[in-house]
Amino acid sequence: MTIWHPTDNSYADITSHDTFTNGVPHNTFARLRTEDPIHWTKYKDGIGFWSITRHEDISLMIGNTETFTSEYGIRMEDQSYEEYLARRTFQEIDGMQHRNLRMKVAKAFSGPVIREFEYSIRDLCSKILDDVFVDSEFDAVEKIARELPMKMLGRIIGLPEEDLPWLVEKGDALIANTDPDFTDHVLDKLDTDKFRMMPHNSPAGADLYLYAEDLMKKKKQSGDTNGILSMIVEPNEDGSKISEIEFKNFFCQLVAAGNDTTRYSIAAGIHALCHQTELLAKMQGDPKIWDTAPDEIIRWASPVNYFRRTARKDFEIHNKIIKSGDKVLYWFASSNRDVKKFGNPFKVDLYRKPNNHQAFGQGGPHICLGIWLARLEIKCLFQEFSKRVSKITQTDNHEFLRSNFINGIKKLPVNIKLQ
Numbered sequence: 001m002t003i004w005h006p007t008d009n010s011y012a013d014i015t016s017h018d019t020f021t022n023g024v025p026h027n028t029f030a031r032l033r034t035e036d037p038i039h040w041t042k043y044k045d046g047i048g049f050w051s052i053t054r055h056e057d058i059s060l061m062i063g064n065t066e067t068f069t070s071e072y073g074i075r076m077e078d079q080s081y082e083e084y085l086a087r088r089t090f091q092e093i094d095g096m097q098h099r100n101l102r103m104k105v106a107k108a109f110s111g112p113v114i115r116e117f118e119y120s121i122r123d124l125c126s127k128i129l130d131d132v133f134v135d136s137e138f139d140a141v142e143k144i145a146r147e148l149p150m151k152m153l154g155r156i157i158g159l160p161e162e163d164l165p166w167l168v169e170k171g172d173a174l175i176a177n178t179d180p181d182f183t184d185h186v187l188d189k190l191d192t193d194k195f196r197m198m199p200h201n202s203p204a205g206a207d208l209y210l211y212a213e214d215l216m217k218k219k220k221q222s223g224d225t226n227g228i229l230s231m232i233v234e235p236n237e238d239g240s241k242i243s244e245i246e247f248k249n250f251f252c253q254l255v256a257a258g259n260d261t262t263r264y265s266i267a268a269g270i271h272a273l274c275h276q277t278e279l280l281a282k283m284q285g286d287p288k289i290w291d292t293a294p295d296e297i298i299r300w301a302s303p304v305n306y307f308r309r310t311a312r313k314d315f316e317i318h319n320k321i322i323k324s325g326d327k328v329l330y331w332f333a334s335s336n337r338d339v340k341k342f343g344n345p346f347k348v349d350l351y352r353k354p355n356n357h358q359a360f361g362q363g364g365p366h367i368c369l370g371i372w373l374a375r376l377e378i379k380c381l382f383q384e385f386s387k388r389v390s391k392i393t394q395t396d397n398h399e400f401l402r403s404n405f406i407n408g409i410k411k412l413p414v415n416i417k418l419q
């Protein structure tokens with residue numbers, strides 16, 4: 001059984017999903033940050049792209065959506081404009097249109113609204129953990145990390161309990177569309193052309209559209225005005241209202257964005273507890289640690305490896321010219337391990353402050369909508385976990401997701417001793 005350290009030879013192929021089955025190739029990113037921070041990467045399956053690997057450069061560029069737009073896609077893979085229009089979410093729209101749409105849903109995910117759910121989140125965490133802890137050996141991803149985020153989203157939005165496993169499966173198929181453990185339609189292995197008009201080239205997108213359509217219909221018919229779904233579908237103070245197609249896209253986006261990012265943060269956090277054994281005692285010993293611990297777990301996990309933008313104008317940086325039309329990837333996986341920004345970045349320091357990580361993006365208009373929810377879920381889960389567990393050990397090798405887009409431990413066998 002291995003404690004994980006990067007083993008890449010500093011020249012890993014970052015375009016290959018297979019590379020990431022050994023974890024993020026951090027030696028390669030460390031070399032790029034030092035030698036060639038604005039690096040042109042050839043892409044055998046399509047048009048090449050610029051890799052931005054330093055924290056300070058991403059900070060400089062991410063807010064500049066005039067120059068770097070999300071409007072041609074957010075993944076490395078190329079898509080035609082027709083495909084983009086058919087399957088874009090509001091993450092792939094910029095300017096006023098994005099702002100207006102985000103305003104319609106922002107209140108529902110704001111700090112004060114999400115804090116109201118703390119009791120419910122904690123209750124769900126307790127139930128999940130108490131069910132799992134009947135056994136002392138289990139896969140922590142399957143039994144804990146995979147369970148919480150979708151169930152929580154279901155509670156917050158008000159989805160029927162019995163639909164949740166189906167939604168988790170669809171969310172996985174949508175985002176983890178490069179890992180055969182999660183989809184039959186592996187993006188770079190099979191011809192997924194007939195799904196090219198669906199979100200993430202996946203038939204799961206079409207299923208989620210139908211589900212969202214039905215949900216909206218039921219909500220309207222019931223006349224029920226409670227809950228977060230009502231906040232999303234009801235008109236804003238300025239009278240603006242989310243349209244049906246916007247809602248369908250937004251729902252797909254929630255299932256995709258809110259599901260595995262939080263799951264893989266929890267998985268990385270539990271993995272850290274197995275190997276930095278002082279962490280559990282620290283969690284148990286000092287209530288103040290919860291002011292900083294959730295963000296450090298999220299920095300450590302960095303579940304979104306990158307997001308892509310496309311240049312609309314030429315832009316010069318570190319003596320390189322990014323040309324209008326070029327694809328640009330902000331590698332958060334790299335910037336969150338940048339020694340110029342974080343002391344000892346390969347160590348989990350639950351007291352880290354300041355912790356200006358970029359796992360949620362940083363400062364730009366697309367900064368994660370689910371920040372408050374993700375932080376609260378992670379805080380409650382690890383609080384309840386550390387109340388119950390006195391020792392945790394990893395019992396067999398863990399496995400990483402096959403994806404250069406999402407970074408995650410998908411299997412983590414552990415043994416626990418209860419207090």
Ligand code: HEM
Pocket residue numbers: 062090091092102153253254257258259261262265298302303304307358359360361362364365366367368369370371373374
């Ligand atoms: C630890 C967990 C999470 C991480 C690391 C994460 C990360 C990210 C990142 C990196 C972005 C893009 C930022 C940018 O391009 O500037 C993003 C956007 C987004 N996230 Fe999250 N996310 C997490 C949890 C969630 C949750 C729980 C939800 C929903 C409930 C969510 C909903 C969204 C949405 C809707 C967007 C698009 C925002 C926009 O384009 O305006 N995320 N997230």
